[in-house]
Amino acid sequence: MAERSSPETIGFIDVGTNSIHLLVVRFYPDTSGTAIFQDKESVRLGKSLYSTGVIDRESIEKSVLVISRFAQISKGLGADRVIAFATCAVREAENRQEIVDALEGIVELKVIPGPEEARLIALGVFGDQGPEERTIELDIGGGSTEVIIREKGEDIFVDSLSLGAVRFNYGLDIDCSKPVSQSDYDYMLRTVDISSYRAVNKIRSIGFRKAVGSSGTMIALAEMCAARRADKDASYFTLKELHSLMQDLRPMSMQQRLAVPGMGKSRADIIVPGGAIAEELMFQFGIQRIEVSQSGLKQGMMLDHQLSRGYTVFSARQSSVRSLAYRCQYDRRHAENVERNAMSLFDQSKEMGLHSLDAQWRSLLSCSAILHDIGELISYSNHHILSQVIIEKADLQGFTCEETRAMGLIVRFHHKKFPGPKDSRFEGIPKDEVQGIRVCAMLLKMADVMDRHRNGAIRSGRLSRKGDTVTLELSSDEDASMEIWSLEKIRPDFRRLFGLDLVPVSRENPSPAARADAGLVSSKGN
Numbered sequence: 001m002a003e004r005s006s007p008e009t010i011g012f013i014d015v016g017t018n019s020i021h022l023l024v025v026r027f028y029p030d031t032s033g034t035a036i037f038q039d040k041e042s043v044r045l046g047k048s049l050y051s052t053g054v055i056d057r058e059s060i061e062k063s064v065l066v067i068s069r070f071a072q073i074s075k076g077l078g079a080d081r082v083i084a085f086a087t088c089a090v091r092e093a094e095n096r097q098e099i100v101d102a103l104e105g106i107v108e109l110k111v112i113p114g115p116e117e118a119r120l121i122a123l124g125v126f127g128d129q130g131p132e133e134r135t136i137e138l139d140i141g142g143g144s145t146e147v148i149i150r151e152k153g154e155d156i157f158v159d160s161l162s163l164g165a166v167r168f169n170y171g172l173d174i175d176c177s178k179p180v181s182q183s184d185y186d187y188m189l190r191t192v193d194i195s196s197y198r199a200v201n202k203i204r205s206i207g208f209r210k211a212v213g214s215s216g217t218m219i220a221l222a223e224m225c226a227a228r229r230a231d232k233d234a235s236y237f238t239l240k241e242l243h244s245l246m247q248d249l250r251p252m253s254m255q256q257r258l259a260v261p262g263m264g265k266s267r268a269d270i271i272v273p274g275g276a277i278a279e280e281l282m283f284q285f286g287i288q289r290i291e292v293s294q295s296g297l298k299q300g301m302m303l304d305h306q307l308s309r310g311y312t313v314f315s316a317r318q319s320s321v322r323s324l325a326y327r328c329q330y331d332r333r334h335a336e337n338v339e340r341n342a343m344s345l346f347d348q349s350k351e352m353g354l355h356s357l358d359a360q361w362r363s364l365l366s367c368s369a370i371l372h373d374i375g376e377l378i379s380y381s382n383h384h385i386l387s388q389v390i391i392e393k394a395d396l397q398g399f400t401c402e403e404t405r406a407m408g409l410i411v412r413f414h415h416k417k418f419p420g421p422k423d424s425r426f427e428g429i430p431k432d433e434v435q436g437i438r439v440c441a442m443l444l445k446m447a448d449v450m451d452r453h454r455n456g457a458i459r460s461g462r463l464s465r466k467g468d469t470v471t472l473e474l475s476s477d478e479d480a481s482m483e484i485w486s487l488e489k490i491r492p493d494f495r496r497l498f499g500l501d502l503v504p505v506s507r508e509n510p511s512p513a514a515r516a517d518a519g520l521v522s523s524k525g526n
Contacts, residue, residue, distance in 0.1 A: 011074025017089035017142030034323035045089035050171030088143030114160025118146035124300030142166035168273030217274035223262030316398030328374035339369035341447035384415035413441035
């Protein structure tokens with residue numbers, strides 16, 4: 001596929017039963033896209049639907065206003081297109097065509113079936129290649145709950161259940177804005193059982209190894225469970241924690257629920273039915289612990305857009321790194337020269353026994369090389385510190401917290417003073433990780449110097465070792481004296497790190513034009 005001269009921008013609108021979400025994405029080359037704006041508005045399309053079968057006029061008018069405004073915002077941010085999908089409430093409403101017709105000329109609203117919604121959610125949560133092991137995914141929405149079992153790139157089981165927090169709130173004749181009795185809560189659990197028994201039997205026979213949850217309900221439950229434990233980690237919760245939480249939330253008034261840490265203001269009236277669905281499905285499916293993803297339908301829409309245009313495998317790590325680099329207006333040529341130099345130095349130094357770092361460290365060094373100068377967007381002075389801050393705060397996808405920390409420090413130390421092994425900024429980091437950071441930072445520092453003038457003049461650097469001396473021979477079409485001088489300044493830090501002396505030398509290899517100007521090219525026939 002030909003590369004666009006400028007990034008493509010798309011607005012994605014998810015018209016759900018509870019809320020309408022906007023995600024504006026910029027697709028830089030070689031990336032799966034990066035979000036540049038998000039917004040949402042709670043509309044409650046299902047408020048009247050589950051008692052009357054139709055969406056009331058007030059909700060339709062509010063929805064049309066929100067969708068129109070979101071489309072306008074997208075175009076104001078440079079969107080080439082706006083893609084809008086409607087899910088459970090609109091697809092079940094007898095008068096769904098009223099919303100579609102009201103938006104004619106503004107945006108094309110596509111109503112998607114439950115299995116397609118489930119597919120897109122799984123794509124957003126797992127990406128196009130994951131997960132490695134068989135995983136069940138639960139997405140508890142306002143009107144439906146999508147259940148997917150996925151392994152690698154295959155959807156093994158997909159179903160859309162008629163279970164939702166808004167559906168229960170307005171369709172079971174239980175006023176969840178008030179304290180909910182134990183008998184009413186038990187009725188919700190039985191309703192979950194009736195609506196899911198086919199899926200339960202199938203899932204028990206298929207089996208899975210991990211569980212992941214998504215949607216606003218699951219995120220809210222995770223935040224409330226985390227607030228009740230010491231680690232405050234909202235990336236997961238257990239069935240035991242959820243049961244305890246629901247026993248406390250159920251008899252509370254709205255005002256009391258709003259005071260619970262982690263409770264969102266717009267979710268206090270639907271959290272009990274949402275929690276009941278989560279609790280009973282986890283019990284029936286045999287899930288004791290569930291991880292919670294911040295991604296879902298919107299992210300699936302953006303990835304599906306790219307896949308439909310011919311892109312195939314995306315690396316979440318490479319995509320997120322490239323997206324951040326583009327947003328920071330990086331010098332692509334320089335960054336790629338530095339990456340090339342750094343990878344070569346990593347492989348050569350490992351071969352000669354200077355380090356024993358594995359492929360994971362090689363990948364971190366590669367990503368660090370692409371991002372090492374992004375702080376220049378703010379200021380060149382101390383750009384290495386600014387680059388570290390941006391990397392650590394950017395929520396890069398595909399990286400653990402430890403990996404993000406390591407990359408930030410590698411980039412921090414590629415410029416100016418090089419750290420010793422007991423530097424205070426390494427406090428709390430395991431000794432072997434400190435060594436990996438220092439080795440990668442040194443190799444990045446050397447690679448950056450090799451492209452000091454950002455012109456790619458140094459074509460390659462060849463390492464060789466003799467005794468306690470490591471020679472770095474630079475191959476260049478131009479005078480490499482200034483690069484040699486800069487490498488000379490690194491020698492003391494190199495010796496302290498590796499216990500060896502670094503000797504940079506130049507192997508000048510003038511271009512044919514330069515050789516001709518200097519009278520070094522023989523005339524034809526001589």
